[in-house]
Amino acid sequence: MEDVQFFRHSFHRDIQYLQVKANQVLCLIELERIEKIVSLMALKAVSASPDYLVGVFNYKGRIVPVIDLSLRIGQPVDAQYDINSSVILCETLDSQSMLGLIVSDIKTVLNIKPADLQLSPEFINKKNPFMACYQHLKEIAFVLDSNVLLENSLSNINAVLPEELNNAILQYNESYER
DSSP states (O other): OOOOOOOOOGSOEEEEEEEETTTTEEEEEEGGEEEEEEEOOOOOOOOOOOTTTTEEEEEEEEEEEEEEHHHHHTTOOSSSTTTTEEEEEOOOOOOSSSSEEEESEEEEEEEEOOGGOOOOOGTTOOOOSSEEEEETTEEEEEEEEEEHTOOOOOGGGOOOOOOHHHHHHHHHHHHHHH
């Protein structure tokens, strides 16, 4: 009998995500969007900008806008930034510029099958940075939609409210228990 090899479409392949914390919320960022992780550099404030856009800095001759991921997703920020704060440098959609994300903690890289992601109605038809949930061990992580999070136009993005996060977690837990 002849061996049959199955065609593996790209949606069957694992996608690598970097697991980070934004305050107490676990988030996943596509690894292919990340260029480098650096320590926070001196920021220059940008007047009349959204509160989550904490400033810009010069990185190798490029001006990089920096957003606080916790503020971006509607979470309070407990601590001030210092030299030990991690900034994840990500490519924007057009790959012509970068965006820095300040995170509370960098956890690990996960290989995730797209079929293991759970979509939530809370994320549909909204310009928010989440596209799905993923349960890793006993924790729920939110997959960031890099197409929304990293778009060049920062001013038209709305933050996700904490109650929306809580609703999404409750819905995820209910569907997972079934």
